[in-house]
Amino acid sequence: MTVIGERIPRSDGQSKVSGEAIYGVDYAEPGMIWGALLRSPVSSGRITRLDTTAAMAMPGVHAVLTAADAPDAYAGWVLRDQRLFAVDRVHFEGQPIAAVAADTLAQARAAAAAIDLEIEPLPAVVDLDHALSPDAPLVHPDWESFVPTAGPDFPRGGNLAAESISDPPGVDEAFARAHRVISDEFVAQRQYQAYIEPKSAVGIFRDGRYTIHTAHQFPYNVRDRVSQFLNVRPSAVRVVGHTIGGGFGAKLDASLEPYAALLSRAVRGLAVKLVNTRTEDLITCPSREGAITRLRSAVDAEGNIIARELEVIADNGAYSGEMPWLASIALHCARGVYRAGPTRVVARLVYTNTTPTGAFRGVNGTYLYHAVERHMDHIAAELGVDRLEYRLRHLFTDGEELLNGQVLDDAGILRQGFEAIEAAAPWAELQAEKRPYRGIGIGAAWWLTNPSAGTAVVKMHEDGTVAVVTAATDNGSGAVSMGVTQVVAERLGIPPADVHIALPDTDVAGFDGGSQGSRTTRIVGKASQIAADEVVEKLKNVAAGLLEAAAEDLEVAEGTVRVKGVPGKSMTLAEVAVTAMNTVGPIQGTGSFVTPFPDFNPGCATGLMLPSFPTPTYHVHLAEVEVDPVTGNVRVLRYLVAQEVGRVISPDGTYGQVMGAVTQGIGYALHESLRIGEDGRYRERTLESYRLPLAGDVPRVEFFPLEHPDPDGPFGAKGVGEGPVLLPAAVIANAVSDAIGKPFNQIPITPEEVLAAIQS
Amino acid sequence: MEMTFTVNGTQAKVEIDPAETLLGVLRERLRLTGTKEGCNEGECGACTVLVDGLPVDSCIYSAAATGGRRVETVEGLTLDELGRDLQAAFVAAGGVQCGFCTPGFIATLVSVLRENEAPSEDDLRTALAGNICRCTGYSQILDAVAATVSRRNGR
Numbered sequence: 001m002t003v004i005g006e007r008i009p010r011s012d013g014q015s016k017v018s019g020e021a022i023y024g025v026d027y028a029e030p031g032m033i034w035g036a037l038l039r040s041p042v043s044s045g046r047i048t049r050l051d052t053t054a055a056m057a058m059p060g061v062h063a064v065l066t067a068a069d070a071p072d073a074y075a076g077w078v079l080r081d082q083r084l085f086a087v088d089r090v091h092f093e094g095q096p097i098a099a100v101a102a103d104t105l106a107q108a109r110a111a112a113a114a115i116d117l118e119i120e121p122l123p124a125v126v127d128l129d130h131a132l133s134p135d136a137p138l139v140h141p142d143w144e145s146f147v148p149t150a151g152p153d154f155p156r157g158g159n160l161a162a163e164s165i166s167d168p169p170g171v172d173e174a175f176a177r178a179h180r181v182i183s184d185e186f187v188a189q190r191q192y193q194a195y196i197e198p199k200s201a202v203g204i205f206r207d208g209r210y211t212i213h214t215a216h217q218f219p220y221n222v223r224d225r226v227s228q229f230l231n232v233r234p235s236a237v238r239v240v241g242h243t244i245g246g247g248f249g250a251k252l253d254a255s256l257e258p259y260a261a262l263l264s265r266a267v268r269g270l271a272v273k274l275v276n277t278r279t280e281d282l283i284t285c286p287s288r289e290g291a292i293t294r295l296r297s298a299v300d301a302e303g304n305i306i307a308r309e310l311e312v313i314a315d316n317g318a319y320s321g322e323m324p325w326l327a328s329i330a331l332h333c334a335r336g337v338y339r340a341g342p343t344r345v346v347a348r349l350v351y352t353n354t355t356p357t358g359a360f361r362g363v364n365g366t367y368l369y370h371a372v373e374r375h376m377d378h379i380a381a382e383l384g385v386d387r388l389e390y391r392l393r394h395l396f397t398d399g400e401e402l403l404n405g406q407v408l409d410d411a412g413i414l415r416q417g418f419e420a421i422e423a424a425a426p427w428a429e430l431q432a433e434k435r436p437y438r439g440i441g442i443g444a445a446w447w448l449t450n451p452s453a454g455t456a457v458v459k460m461h462e463d464g465t466v467a468v469v470t471a472a473t474d475n476g477s478g479a480v481s482m483g484v485t486q487v488v489a490e491r492l493g494i495p496p497a498d499v500h501i502a503l504p505d506t507d508v509a510g511f512d513g514g515s516q517g518s519r520t521t522r523i524v525g526k527a528s529q530i531a532a533d534e535v536v537e538k539l540k541n542v543a544a545g546l547l548e549a550a551a552e553d554l555e556v557a558e559g560t561v562r563v564k565g566v567p568g569k570s571m572t573l574a575e576v577a578v579t580a581m582n583t584v585g586p587i588q589g590t591g592s593f594v595t596p597f598p599d600f601n602p603g604c605a606t607g608l609m610l611p612s613f614p615t616p617t618y619h620v621h622l623a624e625v626e627v628d629p630v631t632g633n634v635r636v637l638r639y640l641v642a643q644e645v646g647r648v649i650s651p652d653g654t655y656g657q658v659m660g661a662v663t664q665g666i667g668y669a670l671h672e673s674l675r676i677g678e679d680g681r682y683r684e685r686t687l688e689s690y691r692l693p694l695a696g697d698v699p700r701v702e703f704f705p706l707e708h709p710d711p712d713g714p715f716g717a718k719g720v721g722e723g724p725v726l727l728p729a730a731v732i733a734n735a736v737s738d739a740i741g742k743p744f745n746q747i748p749i750t751p752e753e754v755l756a757a758i759q760s
Numbered sequence: 761m762e763m764t765f766t767v768n769g770t771q772a773k774v775e776i777d778p779a780e781t782l783l784g785v786l787r788e789r790l791r792l793t794g795t796k797e798g799c800n801e802g803e804c805g806a807c808t809v810l811v812d813g814l815p816v817d818s819c820i821y822s823a824a825a826t827g828g829r830r831v832e833t834v835e836g837l838t839l840d841e842l843g844r845d846l847q848a849a850f851v852a853a854g855g856v857q858c859g860f861c862t863p864g865f866i867a868t869l870v871s872v873l874r875e876n877e878a879p880s881e882d883d884l885r886t887a888l889a890g891n892i893c894r895c896t897g898y899s900q901i902l903d904a905v906a907a908t909v910s911r912r913n914g915r
Contacts, residue, residue, distance in 0.1 A: 007852075007854075009851045009852060010851065010854075010856070012859070013850070013851035013856055013859075014847070014851060016856050016858075016859025016862055017834075017846075017847035017848075017850045017851055017856055017859065017862050017863075017866065018794065018834065018835070018838045018847060019792075019793070019794015019795065019833070019834035019835050019838070019863045020794065021859060022793070023796070023860060025796070025797065026793040193894075194894055195858070195860075195894055196796070196798040196804055196806050196858070196860040196861050196892065196893075196894055197796070197798065197858070197860045198797075198798070243858075243859070244858055245796070245798075245858050245859070245860030246857075246858040246860060246894050246895055247858075248894070277800065278798070278799040278800060278801065475858065476857035476858030476859065476895045477857065478854075478857065652853070652854030652900070653854070655854065655900070656854050656857055656895070656896055656897075656900060659896060659897035659898075659899050659900065660857065660894075660895045660896050660897045661897075662897060663896075663897035663898070664894070686799065686801055686803065687798075687799045687801065687803035687804055687892070688801060688803050692892050692894065693897075694885075694888070694889050694892065695884070695885040695886075695888040695889065695891075695893075695898040695901075695902070696885040696886060696888075696889060698897055698898060698899075700899045700902075701897070701899070
């Protein structure tokens with residue numbers, strides 16, 4: 001009997017549906033008081049007056065802190081470019097200027113509003129192209145003083161926050177002899193992660209250390225960031241995780257946590273809680289960055305792509321966060337699934353006076369694949385050839401070498417993806433059945449499984465159940481509550497209900513790379529599998545004497561340790577665990593795992609911070625849409641996904657990731673609009689104007705998992721969660737362009753643009 | 761001011777501020793934290809509770825207006841046969857991921873299924889227009905409702 005690939009109830013399911021689960025916003029400490037932040041109302045300016053006297057005299061107020069009360073320290077995930085509070089200058093709307101602690105939340109917010117603040121507005125850098133022009137003001141005139149958090153400095157300067165350039169030989173020569181050159185420009189807006197639980201944090205300063213309670217995707221990163229901001233060593237900060245109401249990348253870096261910590265210290269250790277209003281959350285969230293992508297392809301007389309050039313300018317916002325690391329993803333997507341000859345890739349990340357951008361599921365990939373796949377449709381149309389046939393002609397096969405020198409041994413899986421889609425939705429039939437205002441789009445992608453390190457301890461209890469101690473978090477995906485749980489249950493031959501995995505605590509569990517990049521089932525699952533293997537060996541050794549058999553003749557299965565092939569000669573795990581107490585001591589195992597980066601050519605590019613894609617997965621999507629010619633609304637009628645998953649550990653978890661990611665992609669493609677005004681402020685400020693997909697907006701996704709078990713993954717697992725968000729914008733834009741007969745090269749595709757295109 | 765209402769079948773007398781919302785009373789005064797605050801502007805539906813059987817966004821519903829009325833929250837619906845069936849079906853069908861929206865969905869769906877024992881999928885997609893789920897894409901929530909309907913109609 002196996003539990004791998006079986007539907008099991010998630011271990012936190014009952015507490016979530018009944019309202020018993022305690023999320024970050026629900027968490028309370030005895031004697032807790034409340035905090036609030038004063039945030040900059042403008043995106044660029046000089047603080048000319050900051051007086052906290054009146055605020056300090058407000059009812060219930062315990063403390064009011066500004067930059068003068070914080071350590072003189074710079075912090076940042078990749079580059080230490082950020083202070084806890086604005087000092088003299090403000091660089092984006094929403095930047096914290098002061099923090100208040102008071103008896104109630106209402107008192108704290110009232111006192112924050114009572115702080116006497118005057119800001120002299122300065123010109124804001126907003127436009128991405130202009131940010132790099134010589135006459136643009138510098139967002140950070142002191143950029144040279146910023147220090148990388150780890151390792152050597154990387155290409156940057158002025159408003160250029162990071163740069164990655166790959167310039168292989170032969171590009172210009174190929175363009176010079178091209179039969180024709182096809183060029184496109186694509187623009188993508190920002191996307192707000194819009195998890196339903198706003199960010200919150202509780203800070204406690206006690207015994208000279210900071211304890212932080214937060215619902216977070218990456219507790220160890222919070223520890224590091226708080227330690228940087230507060231200028232203490234990382235071990236002086238303990239982060240305790242709570243149930244997360246969604247994150248999607250936005251809860252990977254610290255947000256309110258360092259303020260809660262500093263406020264608690266200021267009020268002599270009382271617990272202080274901060275919680276964002278929805279508008280605060282929206283305007284300060286590290287959203288998916290906006291970007292301009294320019295693509296040129298050189299095509300020979302036979303229609304083959306013989307060279308390509310991709311330039312992308314992405315919006316870093318006012319501080320760098322994780323973004324510089326991600327700039328080299330353009331290199332991996334520019335020529336990632338289709339042959340295109342030598343390809344020049346220029347990726348630039350620019351500082352602007354806007355909210356810092358950050359990780360959102362499928363980082364950088366959504367707009368890069370939108371660009372590549374729209375461009376493929378454009379080339380096919382120019383050549384007068386079928387879009388699908390043109391893709392298949394250029395499609396990667398096994399052993400393809402990428403721009404970074406990485407070799408894709410199994411890229412032939414892409415063709416299986418196209419075949420799976422074809423079997424369910426034959427292309428010729430879709431074309432033949434096409435009606436006015438309906439369109440079809442198809443596209444393909446490859447992606448990584450985040451390789452970051454993880455560790456787990458599996459403890460055998462005397463009743464035969466186990467606890468898994470890990471700092472991994474279940475952001476809702478089920479990677480812990482199903483995936484890791486199933487891996488451990490399978491290894492030990494016990495029901496998943498007998499595996500208990502506690503919430504993360506950095507004082508208890510070892511480092512974990514966080515809930516990001518589809519890594520948890522694979523990395524933490526593997527670490528837990530290794531730990532469970534150690535438990536198995538120890539169980540056998542203890543049982544060997546009791547069963548009068550050699551350890552190698554024993555197996556652990558069905559809740560027992562038993563002699564292989566000898567029915568009836570067995571002991572329950574509980575009996576063995578109890579015996580161990582009196583012989584070798586408690587049984588537990590430890591496992592650690594990290595995926596090495598695949599081989600690459602370090603000389604292929606400058607600024608190569610994410611050098612290659614570990615544990616590749618392959619994706620093919622198809623969308624059929626209908627455009628309403630009266631309202632301009634686009635309806636997705638049908639959506640198909642063929643995806644390489646390694647091996648399905650949890651069917652509900654896998655389908656849930658695919659269905660949920662496609663839904664976020666549909667929102668990104670059609671109506672999630674986070675526009676930035678000329679003043680650098682967001683125009684959308686609430687969930688009323690920021691329009692999320694509703695139940696009536698999305699079709700049921702038809703999903704075709706492709707299973708090629710990864711020998712290094714736990715029971716063959718690879719990452720699942722991110723890949724399916726990469727392609728919806730690409731294939732929906734292709735489908736809408738097909739429906740109207742005009743190119744749609746901006747994300748999102750708004751009804752206004754659709755109507756304008758129909759009427760033009 | 762003092763306000764008396766019925767919460768999950770029990771009468772509660774609470775001192776409230778006239779400007780307070782029902783959500784504030786439930787979460788802060790009665791510590792019924794199963795009902796969530798997602799936006800505080802009546803958009804996301806995480807705060808949905810039933811007032812005299814009808815779903816309302818408790819974050820924009822006046823607490824004072826609840827006086828004398830019957831309020832059901834997710835904690836109470838856990839003791840309700842239909843609510844319990846729905847909750848079990850959400851877990852079994854994969855209809856819950858992060859779960860933050862789930863109490864609101866349960867409240868809305870209890871109200872829908874009390875009115876209509878077998879709603880169509882289109883009816884449900886319309887009825888759920890006031891509840892946003894950012895994780896699931898809704899399909900597995902609809903599966904959970906379908907499973908609940910067939911289970912109850914088979915009883």
